[in-house]
Amino acid sequence: MGPVAATGPAVGSRAARLRLPLARQVLEAVAVDNGVCLRPLAMRRIDLTTGETETVPVPCGATLASKCPPCADRARRLRMAQCKAGWHLDDEPLPDPDPPTDDAKTLVQLRADLEAVRTDAVTSHDVEQITEADDLISQVDAALTDLGVRGTTAPEDRERPRRTRSTRRRQDAPDLPRLPVDRRTVGRTFTAPDGTVWRPSMFLTLTCDSYGRVTSDGTPVDPTSYDYRRAARDAIHFPKLVDRFWQNLRRAVGWDVQYFAALEPQRRLAPHLHAAIRGTIPRVLLRQVAAATYHQVWWPACDRPVYAPGRLPVWEERAGGYLDPDSGAALPTWDAALDALGEDAEPAHVVRFGVQVRADGVTANNANTGRLIGYLTKYLTKSLDACHAATTDAQRQHVDRLADALRYEPCAPGCANWLLYGVQPKNPRAGLVPGRCRGKAHRRETLGFGGRRVLVSRKWSGKTLADHKEDRKVWVRQQLAVLGHTDTGGQDGGANRVVWQLLRPGDPATPRREHLLLRAVADRHRWRAQLDAARAARGQPDPVSATDPLLRDAA
Structure with missing residues (x-):
């Protein structure tokens, strides 16, 4: 008897019906193909001149693909444009301030x-x-x-109670060269024998220190000896270390170094920084600055818990603080705990970079420039715990152990976890429970990093992210102006005569999400047709894709 041929489910059976795509899934797939937000907000647009109102779908603006893939991709492409705009500038991006009147x-x-x-x-x-x-x-x-004067002549707060520490460098840290910092932000030029002038820039990678031997998949060889506590603390205080690195680097090179940096985790889940630097710096000096950079955390000691989750300090409303559950004595306040640190006290933690420092030179016309920008921003649409898929039990257990270490680790002066160590958090209030702090550093998806994923220096491109987005809108309006489309119906068109109102979910006038998606897809097709016609009129017959970055970012 021959083999029985594989057949699909019987027509009309439940298995056959379940294989049919849902209409909502088809709509979402079409929206993604057209770069339309999957979670649009319903906004009422009111024309103050005519009184006409209409409901317009507005993108949600999510930056994670797990929430909205089209919006996350739009945000990533905008960051790529921001990175490219400031990486290889020949002139200063910001002008000097005008003299005072x-x-x-x-x-x-x-x-x-x-x-x-x-x-x-x-x-x-x-x-x-x-x-x-x-x-x-x-x-x-x-x-x-x-009169147009920025800032204030003097701060309103005249009291400056400041707790100072000695600025003397640690004895175990190498010395750093220090030069007067010039105001320039562009790097030096190099002239080739044939007369060609080059102004190279750099791509820098910095990592954290080692916490124990790991395998090729990022999991520790010996989980019992792997220092999860130090890994958690390094992740929490990593932004301060990065800020100190840029300060030290500017003082070492003698000019205002500008950067576009993005943070991502290594496979071992330690913070990992990629940075595009304008101008070139000797690699030896970069390694020297990274080795000499550190950040000291001057907090009360938090190595040994005083209390346990089953025996915690209690809140006393009249005293306005937390008391010991046995003796009823008030716990030391945050300021009192810091005052108790003597001159000879050691910091609660010291954060340093690891020995792996990689720096590559890049020029403006290099073929790898676009690839490096894509590499720099490749994980911006993912949460930190999703950058590397945990496919084995060892990897999942590694994430669980790090999350457990972060759960009870203090993340800030106001963290509820300070109650475990017998210290009242800064500005205490009722209801604080250790292990339930709402800080971003304790979330599993952040892996201890509570700061911003993208770090951009103030003089990188001379523009904010909103300015780069507006540039793309201006480009689209210029294209459409060829056909006489002076009003594109955008969200910021006619700002003086248009009012926008957000429709809440309970508002009877709020359309269903499916209707908003259909409207957004139709708008996208209409805009694409107008832009194709405008480009054809300008002598650019190539049609614009539905997911073209310029059209998508201008929406």
Whole structure:
């Protein structure tokens, strides 16, 4: 008897019906193919001139693909454009501030006189004159703001209770060269023998220190000896270490280094930083700065818990703090615990970089520039715990052990986990439970990193992310202006005569999500047809894809 041929489910059976795609799934697939947000917000657009109203689907703006793939991809492409715009600049991206006007100088002189009057009033304890001087100072500051002066001449908070520590470097850290920091942000140029002038830049990779031997899949060889506590603390305080690195690097090279950096986890789940640096720096100096950079955490000791989850301090409403469950004595406040640290005290933790430092040179016309930008932003659409898939039991257990270490590790002065170590958190309140802190560092998807995933220096491109997004909208409007489309119906069109209102889910006028998706897909097809016609009129016959970055980011 021959083999029986494999057949599909019988027509009309339940298995056959379940294989048919759902209409909602087809709609979502079409939306993704067209770059349309899967979770649009219903916004009511009101024309103040005509009184006409319409409901417009607005993208949710999610940055993670697990929430909305089209919006996450749009955000990633915008970051790529931001990275490319500032990496290989030849000129300074920001102009120098305009000189102050005579009116501004006059107001500042008046502000100085008022400050002297207030100081005399404080000395003589004249409360009425102090109040009058404060009112006049506020009026002068408001007048300076009206003149276009940025910032304030002096902070409003006159008290500066600051706890200082010695700035002397640690004895176990190498010394750093220190130069006066010039204001320039572009790197030096190099001239080839044929006369070609090059202005190279760099791609830098920094990693954390080792916490124990790991296998090729990132799991520890010996989980019992792997230092999960230090790994958790390094992840929590890694942003401070990165900030200190850029400070040290600028002082070492003598100019204002600019960077575009993104954080991602290594396979062993330790923080891993990739950075695009404008200008070139000797690799020896980069390694020297990385080895000499550290961050000291001056917190109360948190190595040995004083209490356990079953025996925790209790809140006392009248005292406004937490008390010992046995003796009823008040726990030390946060400020008192810091004051108890003597001059000879050791920091609670010291964060350092690992020995792996890689720096590659890149030029503006290098074929690898686009690839490196894509590599720099490849994980921005994923949560940190999803960057590397945990496919084995050992990998899943490794993530669980790190998450357990992060659960009870203090993440900030106001973290509820300080109650385990006999210290009241900063600004305590009722209901704090150790292990249930709402800080981002304790979430499984962040792996202890509570800071921003993308770090961009202030003078990278001279533009904010909103400015880069507006540039793409301007490009689309310029294309459509060829056909006479002066009003694209965008969300910011006619800002002076249009009002936007968010429709809440309980509002009877809120359309269903499926109807919003259909409307958004139709709008996307209409915009694509208009843009194709405009490009054809400009002599660019190639049609625009439904997922073209320029069209998608301008939506």
